[in-house]
Amino acid sequence: MSEDAQQDPFGFETMAIHAGASPESITGARQTPIFQNTSYVFHDSDQAASLFNLQQPGFIYSRLNNPTVAVLEERIAALERCIGGTATASGHAAQILALFPLMSPGCEIIASNKLYGGSLNQMGNSYKKFDWHAVFVDPDNPENFRKALTDKTRVIFLESLANPGGVIVDIEAVAEIAHEADIPLVVDNTLATPYLCRPVEWGADIVVNSTTKFLSGNGSSLGGVVTDTGEFPFLNFPDKFPSLGQPAPEYHGLTFAETFGNLAYTTYGHAVSLRDLGASQQPMNAWQTLQGIETLPIRMDRHCANALQIAEYLESHPTVAWVSYAGLKSSPYKSLQEKYMPKGAGSVFTFGLKEGFDAGIRMVESVNLFSHLANIGDTKSLILHPASTSHRQLTDEQRITAGAGDEVIRLSIGLESVDDLIADLNRSLA
Ligand SMILES: *Cc1c(COP(=O)(O)O)cnc(C)c1O
Numbered sequence: 001m002s003e004d005a006q007q008d009p010f011g012f013e014t015m016a017i018h019a020g021a022s023p024e025s026i027t028g029a030r031q032t033p034i035f036q037n038t039s040y041v042f043h044d045s046d047q048a049a050s051l052f053n054l055q056q057p058g059f060i061y062s063r064l065n066n067p068t069v070a071v072l073e074e075r076i077a078a079l080e081r082c083i084g085g086t087a088t089a090s091g092h093a094a095q096i097l098a099l100f101p102l103m104s105p106g107c108e109i110i111a112s113n114k115l116y117g118g119s120l121n122q123m124g125n126s127y128k129k130f131d132w133h134a135v136f137v138d139p140d141n142p143e144n145f146r147k148a149l150t151d152k153t154r155v156i157f158l159e160s161l162a163n164p165g166g167v168i169v170d171i172e173a174v175a176e177i178a179h180e181a182d183i184p185l186v187v188d189n190t191l192a193t194p195y196l197c198r199p200v201e202w203g204a205d206i207v208v209n210s211t212t213k214f215l216s217g218n219g220s221s222l223g224g225v226v227t228d229t230g231e232f233p234f235l236n237f238p239d240k241f242p243s244l245g246q247p248a249p250e251y252h253g254l255t256f257a258e259t260f261g262n263l264a265y266t267t268y269g270h271a272v273s274l275r276d277l278g279a280s281q282q283p284m285n286a287w288q289t290l291q292g293i294e295t296l297p298i299r300m301d302r303h304c305a306n307a308l309q310i311a312e313y314l315e316s317h318p319t320v321a322w323v324s325y326a327g328l329k330s331s332p333y334k335s336l337q338e339k340y341m342p343k344g345a346g347s348v349f350t351f352g353l354k355e356g357f358d359a360g361i362r363m364v365e366s367v368n369l370f371s372h373l374a375n376i377g378d379t380k381s382l383i384l385h386p387a388s389t390s391h392r393q394l395t396d397e398q399r400i401t402a403g404a405g406d407e408v409i410r411l412s413i414g415l416e417s418v419d420d421l422i423a424d425l426n427r428s429l430a
Contacts, residue, residue, distance in 0.1 A: 012079065012195060017294045020074030034287045035067045054251055054259070054271055064270050068283040072290055073225060076215070079194040079293070080207045082227035084266030086274065087286060091190060091210020092122055093279035094224030098186050098208045099155060100273045101243045101256075101265055105131035108152045112139035113401050116163040117391040119188070120398060123157075138401075142173035149181050154240065156183065160199050160340065161191040163376065164386060164410040165403025166324045166349045168336040175203025182240070184232045190214075191348050191376070195300045196341040205232040206265070213377025217292035217299055221285040226269060230262030244268060299379075299415065304344025306421065307413040313422050314351050319359075319429050321407065325349035347413040348376045350386075350403055357406040360385040364409070369416065369424040376412035381421055384410045 008015065021032050040059040042048035050056045059065055073085035088094040099109065111123055113136035123134035133152075137144035145156055156178045158169045171187060178185040184205035189197060193214045199207050209215060211223035235257040238245030244264050247253040251271070256264040274280050304327065311325035326333040327345030337345050353359045363385070364372045370383040374390050384390060386404035399405065413421065 008078075008081070013297045015075070015078050016195075016296050019078035020071040021290070032068060032071050032287060032290055034283050035062075036283050037066075038062045054254070054267065062283070063278055063280045064274055066280075066283050066286075068290075069281050069286040072211075072223075072281070072286040072293075073227075075290065075293060076194070076209060076211070076225045077227045079198075080189070080209075080227045081194075081198055081200050081229070082207060083230040084263055084269075085225050085227040086266060086269030087211075087281040088224040088226065088274075089279040089281055090222045091188075091208070091212055091224040092118060093277075094208040094210065094226050095119060095122060095157075095188070096277065097224075097269055097273045097279065098206055098226045099132070099157075100277065101268045102154045102184065102241060103130070103132050104154075104242065106133075106152060107154045108133045108135055108150060110135050110137060110145055110148045110153055110156045112158040112162065112169060113137060113398075114139055114162040114165060114167045114403060115157075115159055115188070116190075117386065117394055117399075117402055117404065119159075120402060121393055124398075139167065139169040139174070142170050142177060145174050146177045146181075149177075153181065154183055155186055157186045157188070159188040159191065160197045161326070161346050161348075162403070163191050164348055164350050164384075164408075166326045166331065166333065166345065167403065168326050168333040168340055168345075170336060171199055171202040171204060171340060175205075178205075179203065182237055191346050192341050193296060193300060193346075195297050196304075196343050196346060200229050202340065205229055211289045211292075212375070214300065214303070215293055215296065215377075216285075216289040217296065217377065217379060219375055219378040219380065221288040223281050223285045223289055225281075228265045228269075230265065232265070234264060243272070248272070300344065300346075302415050303347035303413060306415070306418045307345070307347035307349065307411075309418050310411070310413055310421060310425070311349060311351075314425070317429055319354055321352040321354045323349065323351040324403065348410065350408050350410050352405070352407040353409060355407070357387060360407060360409055361388060363428050366428040367424050368427075369420055370411070376410075378412065379415045381414035381416060382412040386410050 069087045077085040135148045175185045186206045187199035187204040190210040207227045234241045234244040244257045260267045308327045315323045326337040370381045391399045391404035
């Protein structure tokens, strides 16, 4: 951990409830109001002009920013020990927004090959339409990231705790490699959440979260957030990062990294990325996610405790070939878990059935309490057979590398009574 890591003003639980929010100034409403509006009246033409020129902060139009969404951005930034945030319509939108200020046509991103299946699709297929090129490497050996570096590499991307295989990456080692190459490290922290792991403490520059999962916490709202430490020195590399390091014609030649200093990346996220890509978060979703975050710490503790108990149960079951949960003593990722997420290994993991594809389909169809669906991070326990669902658009090789072979079942353990969950699995496995 870097020695100058800033100290938090309050404990995590306090920030989860209060960061970014204060009683509303006109009515005194204690709960953050939902500002369900698109636009904001200008005081006069001078004020309007200075807002559009980015000479003063304020609200213009909710595609760019919104007071309810701003509370969410500030809260997650505080929890991630970042200085600013940009909320987006979904986690996938957050990934594109995280990269938009960094990438140009022809540039490369080096990403872990053990990402969420949707991210492998997004990066491997759709990024090509922007002429962005993803190079995937096995994250188990951090040196693989170094070997894939070229002069076109602009960013390294990984998941702190990978969905679905319970893989933990040595963030600190990869951050060093990124910084030696003068590029930022972006970490997707969705499965760990800032409660279990804070990637910036280990050198990450930018963090993305799909708030759809544990942050909102009950499967009600899509959303994503990009947060930034403000520490990467974009101004030192204007040719590599022209979006931030060179004059922007539409803003009368201002250079983001010069004018906004350590807030350059976040300002660009609103003033250019949201303006042009339009993937803004809805105020109602931001509000629901704020309610979820208030209870994140106690929920995550219970998610982790239930998941560990179920992983241990499955490991001893005769029909189960293996269990991949970083919290198990048998996991090859146990020592990385103790370093990066000592409070627990989350609640999403996979296990393999001895009998393969058909048994996987029978299992997801025979559980009662577990819901068969493609989400994670809900209060309700969820089950999925990735090979026949979330990962079926990938090649066999990509699927197996991503930990989604034929025999694999993915669980997201919820907050029900753990005995009831074990009884449900027991019936189904029998
Ligand atoms: C779900 C997920 C995403 C995508 O988030 P959406 O909100 O569904 O767009 C990205 N990364 C990880 C690790 C995820 O689990």
